[in-house]
Amino acid sequence: MRAEIVGIGTELLLGEIANTNAQWISGRLAEIGVDVVHHQVVGDNVERIADAFHLALSRSDVVIATGGLGPTQDDVTREALASAIGVRLVRDRTIEEAIRARFARVGREMPESNLRQADVPEGGRVIAARRGTAPGLVCEVGSSRIYVLPGVPVEMQEMMEDQVLPELARAAGPSTIASRAIRCVGIAESRVAELVDDLFRESTNPTIAFLAGGGEVRVRLTAKARTREEAEAMIAPLAAEVERRIGDSVYGSDAESLEEVVGRLLASSGRTLACAESLTGGELGARITSVPGASAYFLGSAVCYSPASKRDLLGVPAHVLEEPGSVSRECAAAMARGARSLYRADVALALTGAAGPEPHGAAEPGLVWIALEADGVSHQRAIRAPGDRSMIRRWAEQAALDLIRRHLRGLPLPESDRVV
Numbered sequence: 001m002r003a004e005i006v007g008i009g010t011e012l013l014l015g016e017i018a019n020t021n022a023q024w025i026s027g028r029l030a031e032i033g034v035d036v037v038h039h040q041v042v043g044d045n046v047e048r049i050a051d052a053f054h055l056a057l058s059r060s061d062v063v064i065a066t067g068g069l070g071p072t073q074d075d076v077t078r079e080a081l082a083s084a085i086g087v088r089l090v091r092d093r094t095i096e097e098a099i100r101a102r103f104a105r106v107g108r109e110m111p112e113s114n115l116r117q118a119d120v121p122e123g124g125r126v127i128a129a130r131r132g133t134a135p136g137l138v139c140e141v142g143s144s145r146i147y148v149l150p151g152v153p154v155e156m157q158e159m160m161e162d163q164v165l166p167e168l169a170r171a172a173g174p175s176t177i178a179s180r181a182i183r184c185v186g187i188a189e190s191r192v193a194e195l196v197d198d199l200f201r202e203s204t205n206p207t208i209a210f211l212a213g214g215g216e217v218r219v220r221l222t223a224k225a226r227t228r229e230e231a232e233a234m235i236a237p238l239a240a241e242v243e244r245r246i247g248d249s250v251y252g253s254d255a256e257s258l259e260e261v262v263g264r265l266l267a268s269s270g271r272t273l274a275c276a277e278s279l280t281g282g283e284l285g286a287r288i289t290s291v292p293g294a295s296a297y298f299l300g301s302a303v304c305y306s307p308a309s310k311r312d313l314l315g316v317p318a319h320v321l322e323e324p325g326s327v328s329r330e331c332a333a334a335m336a337r338g339a340r341s342l343y344r345a346d347v348a349l350a351l352t353g354a355a356g357p358e359p360h361g362a363a364e365p366g367l368v369w370i371a372l373e374a375d376g377v378s379h380q381r382a383i384r385a386p387g388d389r390s391m392i393r394r395w396a397e398q399a400a401l402d403l404i405r406r407h408l409r410g411l412p413l414p415e416s417d418r419v420v
Contacts, residue, residue, distance in 0.1 A: 001034045001172045004060035006052050008067035008077050009151055010043035021066045021156055028160060033175025033224060034062070034168055044068060049080030057084075057144050062168060067151030069134040071114040077148055078119050078137070085141050087122040091115070095126060099133050127159045136163075175224060178231035180239055180253055181211075182219040185402045186414065187249040189217045195245045199238065206235050208242070215385075215398030216258070219246075248411045251402070258401045259287045265408040266297035266347075273404070274343035275301035276314055276335040276350040278326065279368065284351060284397045299343040304335070314338025327354055327363035329380045332371035340373045347374040347407070349400050355389040368396040372403050372413075379403070381414045 005026065007019045019041060026036045037060065042052040049068070056063040068077030082089050095118035103110035117134045120126055127136030129150070136159045137148040147164050149156045184192060189212035193200065196219070200208045206223035221239055225231035243250045252261050266273055275284050285301030288294055302313055307326055310316040316326075316334040324330055332350050340348035349372055356365025366387075371380040381403065385395035406413055 001062060001168065002037045002060045003029055003034050003062045003064060003168075004038040004040065004056040005036060006056055006063060006065040007039070007041040007151075008044065008049055008052075008065055009041075010074070012041045012067075013043050021151065021153060024153070024157065025064055025066075025160065028165060029168070030177040030179070031228075032165060032169040033172050033177055035177070035224075044074040044076055046076045046080045046083060049077060050084040053081060053084035053146065057141055057146070061144055062171075063144065063146045064164065065146065065148045066156050069117065069137075069148065069150050071111065071116055071133070075116070078116070078121070081124075081137065081139065081146065081148055082121040085121060085139055085146075087124075089119040090122050092118050092120045092126065095120070095135055098128075102133055127163050129155065130158055130162075131155050174226050176226070176228045176231055177222060177224045178228050178235065179220055179222040180232075180235050182221070182239060182242055182246070182250055183252045183254075183256070183258075184217045184219065184246055184249045185215065185251050185258060185398055185405075187217060187246065192217050192219060192246060192249075196242055199241065203238060206238050208238075215395040248406070251405060257287075257291075258398060258405065260291050262401050262405050262408070263288065263291040263294055263297065265405065267293065269408060271346040271408070272297050272299050272343075274299045274339045274345035274348045275400075276339035276348065277301055277303050278305055278310070278335070278352040279355045280351050280393050280396055281305065283393060284349070284400055287397060287401075299345050302339055302342060310335060310338075314342065325361045325363070327352055327360055327367060327369060329369055329371075329382070332369035333373070333378060333380050336371035336373040336378075347372065347404060349404055351396050351400055353385075353392070353396055355392045357389070366392055368392070368399065370396065370400045370403055372407055374407065377407060379407075379413050 005022045007022050011017050012019050022039050029036050040052050042048050068075045096115055099114055121139055124137050124139040129135045132150055132155045134150045139146045149159050189210055193210055206221045209220045211218045219242055221235045223231040223234040225234060251258055277284050282303045288298050304310045304313055307321045311318055314335050315338045316331055320330045320334055332352050335350035336348045351370055353368030354360035354363040354365050366385045368383050368385055383399050385392040
């Protein structure tokens with residue numbers, strides 16, 4: 001069964017709100033084995049909404065639309081649906097009475113415009129509203145079916161769970177779609193794709209897809225089967241082969257973050273961590289402490305943004321701050337040593353760099369130095385991170401967490417003599 005999701009609302013096109021409804025619906029449809037093949041977003045315009053319905057019906061078995069069922073003038077989804085399928089709107093007296101009763105129960109005067117929500121395309125059926133006043137609508141169009149649901153997430157989700165998902169599960173038969181995300185760090189998306197190219201081309205169920213962002217690459221494996229257990233069993237051997245090929249750059253899977261992996265390694269080894277941060281301004285420490293139980297291994301982070309604070313708090317020598325400067329291997333190493341001493345930690349990480357948009361001294365935006373200090377280990381590396389300040393800081397955090405992950409697991413550390 002092929003499904004299409006249509007988000008209705010000019011606010012979506014203007015970027016005022018994100019289309020989280022489509023994300024939620026896609027996830028729930030995957031659980032019952034319904035393939036979502038297209039998403040559309042359209043503004044509050046009768047003709048354009050009708051066109052969106054025509055297009056969706058031409059290529060999908062089921063269409064699920066959200067939004068435009070309210071009582072105001074710009075809520076025109078009912079009119080567009082009736083126009084698209086060539087029928088008239090008729091007033092449903094049962095819904096009208098339910099709307100009047102809802103207002104009466106709370107002692108409020110009902111605007112007459114609310115009765116528009118009782119208009120139903122002729123031949124269609126309704127999904128009763130338990131939370132709001134707008135019912136959902138269901139119309140059969142040849143061999144296809146259109147569901148139109150409220151845009152308010154809690155109202156939409158209630159109708160999906162009460163009626164839409166059970167109906168579609170019965171129609172689709174016993175099946176489900178399961179996915180696993182293999183998370184990689186310190187490796188380019190193009191290199192990941194190169195390593196698994198033959199698997200990508202030859203695999204149809206499961207399938208392979210790539211997603212890069214936030215300083216990491218995710219390899220998504222997706223399988224369709226009768227049950228989740230069967231789908232996951234299909235994914236398992238392919239996942240093992242993908243992980244074997246990518247190697248040390250794989251740090252985890254699914255929802256597990258890099259800071260969670262590092263926290264687990266620190267906790268299991270009984271070691272403590274401290275940080276010294278310049279360009280990240282405490283964000284590395286914030287990520288580490290976002291993991292429950294971080295107090296068992298994280299001692300603190302010294303946010304030293306100015307040269308004076310690096311000198312006075314971390315003991316970075318004045319001559320290092322003057323030349324080669326605060327964005328340098330020498331400064332990062334001294335910051336890490338200072339943090340380890342200040343907090344009496346087993347391991348310390350330090351970050352310094354130029355987040356832009358202007359150069360920082362002699363350092364161009366995107367140049368970041370990361371240092372790690374531990375017993376018998378003093379390692380520094382540089383990266384050139386892309387993007388704006390936010391992206392550069394995120395890449396710096398990822399590289400720092402990856403450095404300690406590799407240290408704690410006894411993996412080879414990245415080359416220190418080459419800027420990557």
